[in-house]
Amino acid sequence: MNILILGSGGREHAFSWKLSQSSKCSRLFIAPGNAGTSQYGTNINIHATDFEGIKRFCLENAIDMLVIGPEEPLVKGIYNFFRKDPELKSIMVIGPSQKGAQLEGSKAFAKAFMQRHHVPTAAYREFDEDNYQEGVDYLQSHATPIVLKADGLAAGKGVLICQNHVEAIAEFELMIQHAKFGEAGKKVVVEEFLSGIELSVFVLTDGENYVLLPEAKDYKRVNEGDNGPNTGGMGAISPVPFADETFMQQVIQTIIEPTINGIKKEKIEYHGFIFFGLIKVGDNPYVIEYNCRMGDPETEAVLPRLKNDLVDLLEATSKKQLQNQQIETDPRHTATIVAVSGGYPGEYQKGLPIEGLDLIDEDDAIVFHAGTKQEDNQTITNGGRVLAATSFGDSLQKAVRKSIAILDTVQFDGMHFRSDIGFEFL
Numbered sequence: 001m002n003i004l005i006l007g008s009g010g011r012e013h014a015f016s017w018k019l020s021q022s023s024k025c026s027r028l029f030i031a032p033g034n035a036g037t038s039q040y041g042t043n044i045n046i047h048a049t050d051f052e053g054i055k056r057f058c059l060e061n062a063i064d065m066l067v068i069g070p071e072e073p074l075v076k077g078i079y080n081f082f083r084k085d086p087e088l089k090s091i092m093v094i095g096p097s098q099k100g101a102q103l104e105g106s107k108a109f110a111k112a113f114m115q116r117h118h119v120p121t122a123a124y125r126e127f128d129e130d131n132y133q134e135g136v137d138y139l140q141s142h143a144t145p146i147v148l149k150a151d152g153l154a155a156g157k158g159v160l161i162c163q164n165h166v167e168a169i170a171e172f173e174l175m176i177q178h179a180k181f182g183e184a185g186k187k188v189v190v191e192e193f194l195s196g197i198e199l200s201v202f203v204l205t206d207g208e209n210y211v212l213l214p215e216a217k218d219y220k221r222v223n224e225g226d227n228g229p230n231t232g233g234m235g236a237i238s239p240v241p242f243a244d245e246t247f248m249q250q251v252i253q254t255i256i257e258p259t260i261n262g263i264k265k266e267k268i269e270y271h272g273f274i275f276f277g278l279i280k281v282g283d284n285p286y287v288i289e290y291n292c293r294m295g296d297p298e299t300e301a302v303l304p305r306l307k308n309d310l311v312d313l314l315e316a317t318s319k320k321q322l323q324n325q326q327i328e329t330d331p332r333h334t335a336t337i338v339a340v341s342g343g344y345p346g347e348y349q350k351g352l353p354i355e356g357l358d359l360i361d362e363d364d365a366i367v368f369h370a371g372t373k374q375e376d377n378q379t380i381t382n383g384g385r386v387l388a389a390t391s392f393g394d395s396l397q398k399a400v401r402k403s404i405a406i407l408d409t410v411q412f413d414g415m416h417f418r419s420d421i422g423f424e425f426l
């Protein structure tokens, strides 16, 4: 089978690493990929939202399966683009339809979906220009902190947690009257603040059946002790100690199954991953958000623990045969630690040489590339998140120590990583 993966981060390196292990994978391409993905396949210089370019490439290279890493092409409708084109119809597309991708692409859609299907989530109201004044009045009497969410995709920046009413009303005005997060952010979801511990749960679904993948916890703040600004993710661990059998059964019964049944009932075409961003409040799980793709860096901690052939799983996803699949998980712990560029998530430099990559002893560990590029014979930085080191361990502590040791052998100017990934459980 010839497979094309879209995307260029650590998640896509993990996908290419895993898919290339399958005997069913003949040729593997990554668009645009990074210096790490080129170890497992051929990088091609096409942007993940260039649908016409992707189409041409698929036809010229007899692609059988398209695996979409990031949300943007999904929210822009790449699934529907492939399904309605007679030349592309036979290609398996791993991802939801444009409607399904609205679970991530529109916070208002996701909240209304959860309400229709009785999925536990924070109480909310939605506002736009038409009921702006009502929104201001609503905010004035809302308990603090107040959570404001821009409706559309906002590159991970569209959620604001406001500590008081003055701040909340000022931000609300900026979002609706001044399009702080663009046109799609002129609709705002105002949400009750939930206090608890977060985790990420993943399923693969064919729209009717699903399989549960290993869960993970990611660490979003740039500095140790969960301080500093939010990032795309500074590390991840799997399994998550508090996600025991009882808790996961509750997640399945109150969240996963109602969601899958909702997708089925509403006839939403969905052949891909659902990432449930959950929070445990007291003993109960609530949905903070849905994503229509895998997480990054969670994928780098989750896929190494998956023993199944991923091509088999994805093929079953596409053919609506997931009821026949059993997930097999490596019982060991994984810890992924992300090395980022100095300044990230603010301004940072690119093009810095990365030293020491060849010195890494990869026994029970994998260094995934996130933002890297190959130039002549040198691997250089090409993004804010640069590398994601994943290690296995019999304990979380051993896995974390090993990933730290690996990153200690790598060097680039301004490199920063967190040594306290998993800290609350150690």
Ligand code: AMP
Pocket: 122, 147, 156, 157, 158, 159, 191, 192, 193, 194, 195, 198, 277, 288, 289
């Ligand atoms: P999102 O961009 O939807 O992932 O949200 C970013 C982060 O905001 C989440 O990971 C949570 O930490 C936080 N967050 C979002 N919604 C809520 C909520 N209702 N209560 C508390 N924290 C929230």
Ligand code: GLY
Pocket: 218, 232, 233, 291, 294, 295, 296, 297, 298
């Ligand atoms: N790590 C969070 C995300 O992928 O959205």
